[in-house]
Amino acid sequence: MTATIEIGAVSVTRVMEWEGLFAPGTELIPASDPQSWDDRRELLAPDHWDPESGLVRACLQTFVLRSEGKTILVDTGAGDHKERPYIPVFGHLETGFLARLEEAGVRPEDVDVVVNTHVHIDHVGWNTYLADRAWVPTFPNARYLFSKADFDYWNPLNGHERRGAFVNQNMFEDSVLPVAEAGLADPWEGDTHRIDANLTLELAPGHTPGLSVLKLESEGERAVFVGDLLHSPVQILSPDWNSCFCEDPDRAARSRRRVLSWAADNNALLVPAHLGGQHAAEVVRTGDDFAIKGWAAFHDDVTV
Template identity: 40%
Template sequence: MTEVKLGGATVQRIEESYEPNFDAKMFFPDWQPGVVQEHRDWLLPNHYDEPSGFLKLSVHSWLLTVGGKRILIDTCVGNHKSRPHRPKWHLMETPYLARLKAAGVEPDQVDMVMCTHLHVDHVGWNTRLENGKWVPTFKNAKYVFSRADYDHYLKVDTDPKTTPANAGSFRDSVLPVVEAGLSQLVDGAARLDENLEVEPAPGHTPGTIAIKFESRGEKALFCGDILHHALQVYHPEWNSFACAEAIGARKSRRAALEHCAGSAARLMPCHFGAPFTCHIDHKGSGFVPRFDGSF
């Protein structure tokens, strides 16, 4: 289990899956095969599977413990969720909650859940199946969602001309939380407490947020899908197939990298391969990741 110390806080990675799961050419429309040879020294085997040509992406949450509070950032795909559009995620059965328990936390002990955006692989464990009904997994937590994302996907979900938003995840993993009165919708930039603030980072979705953290002078940026893969540090112009608005996604990605390179904030992504987190350094007019082994 990856564990990071940030000032007076501890961050633990709660894995759901980690495997070659997306064809690189499909995932990144700008993919160039030459990047494999160029970055071979770090890309293999943790970030790319050469035989299949698939990116090796992790799907995980970050469990942040600070000041006696337990905060879960992004909640993966979830178990028993119907996701036929993505066979690897369809009706999953993973020991995610057992891994959370191994990190020392039961679901009822989680104080806050934060979703960087409302895509299917970031909201799944918000709910679990109980007696045939989707109920909040973390019943004592406040769930923080971006109002911009919530309003966008609510409109998509209720439009009779569209399919259920995010392959149904809005209905089974977001609405039950709102209906239970556990949601906190944030507008724009907001400070949540002495350690946490959120800032709009639209592009990947209309309401994607960047979560900034600071404790005792140490900083981190929980970036969700602002960056999916470490290659985007070298190529911030690369959008994934899932980015809704290309110009905004590139702008938000560069802003995240500038923030980390300029402030020494640790980048805490949700999908990077091992070692799953890094620092960012400037190099010329661009950036490089620094997998410094300090965790």
């Protein structure tokens, strides 16, 4: 449930919250059809897709980065005990995530920075936990980074028309607002936000208005943590295919192509949020599209 790799001077530990069959591939990626999944069976099964049911295998995970003496979390999953009426698979969970985080050497009070790549229920859930029937910040010493575009968009008081309003019901109130009310939220503006010498957030809008990717560049090695820029390897092979959760599909496809191009041209490891099985890919160009050259060497022995 945990695994670590080194990228330059930065260690990256993957801590799993949940893994399982999530949704039919043709529903998650509406531009696809059953044949397109079956044609890619060798790549997708069994880690990313179950041929018998047609369901995508997905996961919720947090990446723990140790950079320049700080402990940084990238995304915080779905969280426990949350009321999620329109996506019950992520509702009322009890996953033992904090215990696994501690097994990886991280107590809540040790975290310095929480990066939410975007504001969706499965990326902000462990921002808070339930204590005495109130939602309080899980990581009391951390600064929580949100793109201001997403922070404002998902605040229900701002009245935006949102495609994902039902799916994300209650999310801002139980997982974002308590952090802001505690004075721990740092909404950032502009196209980029530098965290330290190794880590930079960069907007890649479309899935949400403020989706951001986290670029890691250290000692000549590179990776990019892309959140929900893509949900399945099929979107690497067919980068114009969006998920059903994208707020602005055309913009999402443009962002996906741009980030995939950067990863391929800079030999950067691509680290999506939800891929089952092997979780991070080396991508290369194939004409106007992309292919998977190999997978990251995540291993099971946690080193801290």
